[in-house]
Amino acid sequence: MxxxxxxxxxxxxxxxxxxxxxxxxxxxxDLTAAFVRDGLAGGLQVVWLNEAGTGQAVAELERRxxxxxxxxxxGQMTAAGAEGRLLSGQAFAAESxxxxxxxxxxxxxxxxxxxxxxxxxMSWALRPVTGVEQLPDFEQGIAAAVAGSAAAxxxxxxxxxxxxxxxxxxxxxxxxxxxxxxxxADAVLRxxxxxxxxxxxxxxEIDRRAAEPLALALAEAIRLPGDITINMAxxxxxxxxxxxxxxxxxxxxxxxxxxxxxxxxxxxARFALLGGGKVTGLLVEGVDDE
Amino acid sequence: xxxxxGLPRLPGPELAGGWMHDTDAGGGEEPPVLDQVFDTDxxxxxxxxxxxxxxxxxxxxxxxxxxxxxxxxxxxxxxAHGAGRGRLRIWDSGGALRCxxxxxxxAGSRDxxxxxxxxxxxxxxxxxxxxxxxxxxxxxxxxGPGGTVVTVIFALPSPGQLVFxxxxxxxxxxxxxxxxxxxxxxxxGQFSGAVLSLAATAQVPCLIxxxxxxxWWDSAGLAALITAHQQVAARPRGQMVxxxxxxxxxxxxxxxxxxxxxxxxxxxxxxxxxxxxxxxxRPKPGTDRLAAHIDVGAARQPDG
Numbered sequence: 001m002x003x004x005x006x007x008x009x010x011x012x013x014x015x016x017x018x019x020x021x022x023x024x025x026x027x028x029x030d031l032t033a034a035f036v037r038d039g040l041a042g043g044l045q046v047v048w049l050n051e052a053g054t055g056q057a058v059a060e061l062e063r064r065x066x067x068x069x070x071x072x073x074x075g076q077m078t079a080a081g082a083e084g085r086l087l088s089g090q091a092f093a094a095e096s097x098x099x100x101x102x103x104x105x106x107x108x109x110x111x112x113x114x115x116x117x118x119x120x121x122m123s124w125a126l127r128p129v130t131g132v133e134q135l136p137d138f139e140q141g142i143a144a145a146v147a148g149s150a151a152a153x154x155x156x157x158x159x160x161x162x163x164x165x166x167x168x169x170x171x172x173x174x175x176x177x178x179x180x181x182x183x184x185a186d187a188v189l190r191x192x193x194x195x196x197x198x199x200x201x202x203x204x205e206i207d208r209r210a211a212e213p214l215a216l217a218l219a220e221a222i223r224l225p226g227d228i229t230i231n232m233a234x235x236x237x238x239x240x241x242x243x244x245x246x247x248x249x250x251x252x253x254x255x256x257x258x259x260x261x262x263x264x265x266x267x268x269a270r271f272a273l274l275g276g277g278k279v280t281g282l283l284v285e286g287v288d289d290e
Numbered sequence: 291x292x293x294x295x296g297l298p299r300l301p302g303p304e305l306a307g308g309w310m311h312d313t314d315a316g317g318g319e320e321p322p323v324l325d326q327v328f329d330t331d332x333x334x335x336x337x338x339x340x341x342x343x344x345x346x347x348x349x350x351x352x353x354x355x356x357x358x359x360x361x362x363x364x365x366x367x368x369x370a371h372g373a374g375r376g377r378l379r380i381w382d383s384g385g386a387l388r389c390x391x392x393x394x395x396x397a398g399s400r401d402x403x404x405x406x407x408x409x410x411x412x413x414x415x416x417x418x419x420x421x422x423x424x425x426x427x428x429x430x431x432x433x434g435p436g437g438t439v440v441t442v443i444f445a446l447p448s449p450g451q452l453v454f455x456x457x458x459x460x461x462x463x464x465x466x467x468x469x470x471x472x473x474x475x476x477x478x479g480q481f482s483g484a485v486l487s488l489a490a491t492a493q494v495p496c497l498i499x500x501x502x503x504x505x506w507w508d509s510a511g512l513a514a515l516i517t518a519h520q521q522v523a524a525r526p527r528g529q530m531v532x533x534x535x536x537x538x539x540x541x542x543x544x545x546x547x548x549x550x551x552x553x554x555x556x557x558x559x560x561x562x563x564x565x566x567x568x569x570x571x572r573p574k575p576g577t578d579r580l581a582a583h584i585d586v587g588a589a590r591q592p593d594g
Contacts, residue, residue, distance in 0.1 A: 269513035
């Protein structure tokens with residue numbers, strides 16, 4: 001399925017009503033972490049309605065370098081489930097859900113925040129919830145509430161589980177579409193951008209046939225300022241050619257910023273043998289084997 | 291403990307006489323446990339098949355990963371320099387896996403104007419074939435216009451090898467880290483941790499590694515030794531000495547990291563003599579000591 005996206009998650013601003021489609025949990029947590037991080041950094045209030053449970057949600061954010069504990073304590077950040085906010089006893093009514101959002105927006109202004117960011121994982125709509133056919137009405141209500149306001153709403157849809165008809169129905173109510181920039185995706189390998197922390201993510205198995213998309217992904221990640229993380233936690237195999245492409249990219253930076261390799265011990269050993277220990281600014285962060 | 295020339299590891303199993311001789315045809319001996327042709331699209335499946343056979347033969351995860359990488363690099367080369375396909379055969383005999391990757395040479399290889407053969411199979415530092423040689427126990431390559439045959443040997447571990455253990459003591463003022471058993475993907479982390487914590491607490495920036503009871507290593511073990519050497523050498527007047535290491539391991543380290551000067555000694559006592567009096571290695575108060583602490587971190591990350 002073609003993935004459409006006209007904006008990077010890092011480009012979202014106030015009064016954006018963005019539709020995020022994700023292919024796996026890693027993508028969801030990565031994009032949300034960036035959305036939350038940038039919101040908190042801007043002094044905004046942030047609300048994330050998610051399916052993971054507060055504990056796991058917080059852990060996923062912290063794992064990606066977003067320290068949310070102080071914000072949770074002060075009330076700048078809330079991470080909670082849809083129940084009691086969008087849903088009432090597994091029943092959904094678009095009007096009540098929009099009312100909840102408007103209440104959040106008003107409260108946020110009253111408390112003196114310059115703006116509000118709300119991320120909503122719509123996976124509740126995949127459950128047998130009564131009133132779920134009102135989903136498009138809900139999206140229409142969000143669009144009306146957010147337009148011209150200091151709030152940004154990020155609606156999160158699992159494109160592997162939502163049917164194309166539903167996605168097509170809700171799409172028009174959004175002002176932006178967001179997805180992880182993907183350079184290569186097939187059954188064996190995925191190369192995509194990572195936003196929190198910024199860099200690229202490789203999953204599956206990679207060899208020299210993916211050299212071009214790998215080089216492109218690296219080049220685009222390097223164009224942004226700051227340290228670069230190469231997340232290989234989900235990578236089971238990398239050959240010498242691809243390891244060298246990564247090492248050459250790191251060498252090219254000459255130590256001006258850090259290049260962090262997150263990988264399993266065996267992959268780390270490969271980089272060490274290929275001379276990684278002599279590359280200034282290269283840092284290897286071991287990932288535990290599951 | 292003896293180290294027979296040609297035997298990669300010790301105390302290793304007695305490898306059967308057959309593997310020392312070139313048996314490209316493989317005729318007259320037991321059949322291969324795996325015989326598979328491949329092309330550019332079937333490398334993924336080839337790796338999976340190799341992994342399965344390696345683990346069935348008794349290789350642990352780390353060494354299996356090494357074999358998968360080696361076969362992949364050879365197969366990818368065969369596909370690139372052959373006519374887009376090749377053949378893999380693996381024999382399990384005499385306490386080792388013998389893996390042979392062959393191809394028929396480039397399409398239209400009769401063309402004398404086309405430079406083929408040995409040049410395509412050069413072992414260049416940092417490239418695939420170079421890595422194959424660092425990681426394999428033995429490598430033999432024959433190439434020509436008619437094709438190439440590359441054979442690698444991976445010794446199989448004998449049962450009852452010593453369990454991994456790393457222990458510390460002090461000798462003549464120098465920290466000695468003794469490694470027992472196998473230094474591989476599973477134990478390399480513990481070893482690296484021990485090296486780092488010694489570096490942070492030791493009085494002198496030197497380290498004696500006692501490897502006389504090291505029985506087994508894989509690429510993760512090799513990398514851990516190289517990294518340890520680089521970390522110690524990065525400190526002012528830092529020096530690591532490898533005591534009691536097997537000849538093939540030293541050779542492998544020197545080839546894998548030619549820019550690093552590996553100092554060796556037969557025993558920890560001789561290592562201590564090589565280093566000289568520990569007092570002369572102590573950091574100067576107020577200057578070196580601070581630098582030493584920062585340097586330990588520098589190998590990992592700049593202080594934030």
